[in-house]
Structure formats: C-alpha cells, structure tokens
Amino acid sequence: MTLKDWNIPHGWFEEIINSIGECVVIIDREGMVRHLNNAYCKFLETTKEEAVGKPVQNVIENTRMHMVLKTGQAELSAIQSIKGNEMVANRYPIYLDGEIAGAVGTVKFRNRQEWVEYARKIQSLLEELNYYKTTLEGALESKYSFEDLIGQSKPFLEAKQLAERVAGSQSSVLLLGESGTGKELFAHAMHQRSSRGPFPFVRVNCASIPEHLLESELFGYEEGAFTGAKRGGKKGKFQLAHRGTIFLDEIGDMPLAMQNKLLRVLQEKEIERVGGQAPIPIDVRVIAATHRNLEKMVQEGTFRQDLYYRLNVIKIDIPPLRERKDDIVRIAQFLLKKLERNFNRHGIQLSEEVVKRLQYHNWPGNIRELENVLERAVNVLDQAEIHVTHLPLYLRDDEKQMMHSNESKEEATSTLQPLKETIMAAEKEAIMQALKAAEGNKLAAARLLDISKTSFYDKCKLYNV
Numbered sequence: 001m002t003l004k005d006w007n008i009p010h011g012w013f014e015e016i017i018n019s020i021g022e023c024v025v026i027i028d029r030e031g032m033v034r035h036l037n038n039a040y041c042k043f044l045e046t047t048k049e050e051a052v053g054k055p056v057q058n059v060i061e062n063t064r065m066h067m068v069l070k071t072g073q074a075e076l077s078a079i080q081s082i083k084g085n086e087m088v089a090n091r092y093p094i095y096l097d098g099e100i101a102g103a104v105g106t107v108k109f110r111n112r113q114e115w116v117e118y119a120r121k122i123q124s125l126l127e128e129l130n131y132y133k134t135t136l137e138g139a140l141e142s143k144y145s146f147e148d149l150i151g152q153s154k155p156f157l158e159a160k161q162l163a164e165r166v167a168g169s170q171s172s173v174l175l176l177g178e179s180g181t182g183k184e185l186f187a188h189a190m191h192q193r194s195s196r197g198p199f200p201f202v203r204v205n206c207a208s209i210p211e212h213l214l215e216s217e218l219f220g221y222e223e224g225a226f227t228g229a230k231r232g233g234k235k236g237k238f239q240l241a242h243r244g245t246i247f248l249d250e251i252g253d254m255p256l257a258m259q260n261k262l263l264r265v266l267q268e269k270e271i272e273r274v275g276g277q278a279p280i281p282i283d284v285r286v287i288a289a290t291h292r293n294l295e296k297m298v299q300e301g302t303f304r305q306d307l308y309y310r311l312n313v314i315k316i317d318i319p320p321l322r323e324r325k326d327d328i329v330r331i332a333q334f335l336l337k338k339l340e341r342n343f344n345r346h347g348i349q350l351s352e353e354v355v356k357r358l359q360y361h362n363w364p365g366n367i368r369e370l371e372n373v374l375e376r377a378v379n380v381l382d383q384a385e386i387h388v389t390h391l392p393l394y395l396r397d398d399e400k401q402m403m404h405s406n407e408s409k410e411e412a413t414s415t416l417q418p419l420k421e422t423i424m425a426a427e428k429e430a431i432m433q434a435l436k437a438a439e440g441n442k443l444a445a446a447r448l449l450d451i452s453k454t455s456f457y458d459k460c461k462l463y464n465v
C-alpha cells in the first residue's frame with residue numbers, strides 16, 4: 001500500500017470538524033460561509049442552514065475573517081467582542097496552488113471566564129513548578145552554620161573546634177555519633193564554611209535507599225539503561241554535588257558491593273553512570289557519617305578496610321547528649337526560641353522541676369528526642385511555663401526512677417559494712433559448706449577449700465565452728 005492509500009476518506013472531514021468541541025468556521029474566496037461546525041452553531045445560537053451561503057460578517061459579529069482573505073496573513077489569539085464577551089480567535093488563510101482560496105477560523109476561548117479559568121490553571125501549574133524548583137534548589141543548599149551548633153561543654157567544643165579547623169580542607173571527613181547528636185548539622189556547617197559553600201550540598205541516606213537503586217541514585221544512569229529508566233537518563237547525587245559536598249549519611253549501612261564502587265570513585269575522582277560508556281570527572285568533597293562502630297565492622301569483614309581509611313582522614317566524634325548534660329538547658333532554650341517562632345508564641349520558660357527532669361533523663365535519642373519533647377510540650381501548653389505535666393509520660397516516670405534510685409541508695413547504705421567483716425562472713429560460710437560436703441571430716445574439708453590442715457583448724461577456732 002502507498003501513502004495515498006492511507007488518505008482519510010473525503011467524507012470524513014466534515015464529520016471530524018463537526019465532532020470536535022472547538023468552534024470552526026470555513027469561508028471561501030468571496031467571504032461566504034461554507035461551513036460552520038456544530039460547536040460554532042451552538043455558540044452563535046444559529047443553524048448551518050441559516051449560516052451557510054451568507055457573508056461571514058452577517059453571521060459572526062465583529063469578525064475579521066474577510067480581512068484575512070485580503071491580507072493573506074494569519075491572526076492568532078485575536079480578541080474579538082462577541083455577544084458582549086471577549087472571545088479569543090485564531091484565523092488562518094487557506095492557500096490552494098499558491099492562490100488564496102478561503103480562510104478557516106477557530107475559537108480558542110468563547111468568553112472571558114474560559115480564558116480566566118485557563119490562565120488560573122496555568123498560573124497554578126507555574127506556581128507548582130516554581131515550588132518544586134525552589135525546594136529542589138533549597139534541597140541542594142546547606143541550611144546550617146556553626147552558629148547553629150549550640151553547646152559549651154568540653155567534649156562538644158572539642159568536636160566543634162576540630163570541625164571548624166578542618167572545614168576548609170579538601171580531605172574526607174568521618175562524623176561519628178549516636179543518632180540525633182547533630183552529625184548532619186556538622187556536615188552542613190562544614191560545607192558552608194568551606195570554599196565549596198556556594199555550590200551544592202547533597203545528602204544521601206545510604207540506609208534508606210533500596211540496595212538495587214543505590215548505584216543509580218549515587219552515579220545516575222543513561223537513557224535505556226534498564227526498563228523503567230527515564231528518557232534522557234538521570235543525574236546521580238555525585239554529579240548533582242559537583243564542586244560541592246556530598247554527605248553520605250549512615251555510611252555503615254552501605255552494602256559491600258557499593259562500598260567497592262564508592263572506593264573507586266573516591267580514588268579515581270570520576271563516576272560511571274549505569275549503562276554509560278565514558279567516565280565523568282567529578283570534583284566533590286565527601287563527608288560521611290554513621291552511628292555504627294566502623295572499626296568493629298572492619299574486623300568483622302562487613303566494612304571495607306581500605307574505604308574506612310579513605311573516609312577516616314579526619315574523624316570527628318560527636319558526644320551524646322547524656323555526656324554533655326551541662327548543655328541540655330542551653331540547647332533546650334535555643335530550641336524553644338525556634339519553636340516560639342514556628343508557633344507564634346513568646347516568653348516560654350522551663351520550670352525548675354522540668355529542668356531537673358531534663359537533666360536526669362538519659363536521652364537515647366539525643367537532641368532530636370529533646371526537640372520532640374519540647375515541641376510536644378509547646379503544643380499542650382496554655383501558659384508560658386512548661387511544667388512536668390507537659391512532659392511525655394516516660395519522662396514523668398523518670399520521677400519514680402529518681403525516687404527509686406534514692407531509695408535503693410539508702411537501702412544499699414544500710415546494708416554496707418567494713419570490707420574485713422564481709423570477707424570474714426564469707427569465709428565462715430565457706431568453711432561450713434565444706435564441712436557439710438565432707439560430712440564433718442576436717443581434713444577432707446580443708447582439701448576441698450585448698451588450704452592447709454593447720455590453717456583450716458585456726459579458722460574453725462576463729463569462727464567458733
């Protein structure tokens with residue numbers, strides 16, 4: 001079959017023009033209406049019989065279709081007043097054998113409401129687009145500086161000062177600390193303080209990305225690399241972080257196979273996209289973090305030793321909150337100021353009792369847990385002072401433990417006696433047990449206790465046995 005055989009049958013055209021929702025008018029060289037489709041008839045409240053064969057100016061109010069015949073130029077998105085409304089029309093000349101043979105007109109919007117509605121739709125799409133653009137740009141920026149790292153206790157200041165000293169270096173950094181101690185905050189602050197600050201800061205949570213996606217997330221992929229791959233391929237996090245910093249959070253959870261690939265990237269300073277041929281050079285500083293014991297993992301063979309050395313060029317240990325109890329109130333007050341801004345409140349204080357509770361608690365979730373406790377309190381607070389009743393139950397239960405621990409201290413104190421007496425009591429008990437086991441035979445009992453016969457007799461005398 002030739003292309004000609006696929007031509008649309010002649011009779012179809014009228015049907016097609018009639019069945020579409022847009023208004024269509026066709027005029028001939030003399031400006032007479034040759035066709036007015038159903039949508040246009042409905043809009044003008046007329047019929048084909050009435051319209052066809054009449055000059056277009058008599059059928060369509062304020063039309064310029066006849067002008068298009070004269071100029072031979074299309075008029076696009078032209079506003080035309082019709083039935084007291086502003087409609088938007090397109091008008092095109094029809095050329096046959098290089099000669100103008102007529103014109104076709106369509107209506108884009110029948111009235112102001114239609115185009116306002118359309119504009120509103122576009123506007124909201126544009127806003128949505130803008131939102132995603134700014135959040136994406138925001139996601140690639142560092143949000144915190146060293147000023148946001150609150151704490152004056154010795155172990156914390158040591159960590160912070162080391163981070164400030166090495167922020168400008170190009171070497172890899174390993175941040176170690178329990179969950180919620182502020183590892184990510186440290187990474188942001190170091191990036192911001194470095195010459196890479198104006199470039200992207202890209203965070204990757206190695207624990208949350210499924211193993212089979214990690215490679216393409218980190219290094220990207222080429223178009224058609226696998227089923228479901230996006231058209232045009234996708235940039236990986238390393239490429240997004242070019243000239244900036246990549247923060248590899250939870251590095252201890254990275255599967256061994258990926259550790260190999262990461263090591264190669266750090267050594268070669270280039271990446272290979274999944275399905276790609278040529279390596280792409282990258283200039284990225286790596287800051288990695290974990291709450292795991294990487295040294296132990298290296299010994300157990302679950303973390304590559306060479307990667308550990310690569311990452312561990314500068315190691316910063318961030319202390320848990322329970323090891324810097326002096327900082328708790330300071331941090332709590334800083335966090336309260338943030339919450340005040342978010343909740344539009346001011347002057348929130350901690351009661352003395354609450355301060356005691358906060359200092360007594362062990363904070364397994366560290367500053368993130370403190371943040372949650374305070375946010376909860378601010379939510380249920382109707383005055384300005386946070387009291388124990390505003391704390392979650394488990395913190396209130398600390399009270400019982402506080403009292404219990406005092407009680408048991410007293411109990412323990414009352415049963416304490418000089419060490420010599422404790423030892424003598426234990427010796428007497430051992431001698432009696434041995435005699436019992438040897439059925440009163442002192443020689444056998446001495447042997448059981450592995451002491452001499454004389455020593456045994458002396459002790460029996462001493463303890464009145």
Ligand SMILES: Nc1ncnc2c1ncn2[C@@H]1O[C@H](COP(=O)(O)OP(=O)(O)OP(=O)(O)O)[C@@H](O)[C@H]1O
Nearest residue numbers: 148149150151178179180181182183184185367368
């Ligand atoms: N020194 C600090 N001063 C003020 N806020 C802090 C400090 N350290 C951490 N925070 C706050 O505590 C929360 C947890 O911090 P961050 O996410 O950096 O911890 P993390 O150690 O990276 O936790 P994870 O290991 O669970 O990812 C954040 O909201 C952060 O703003």
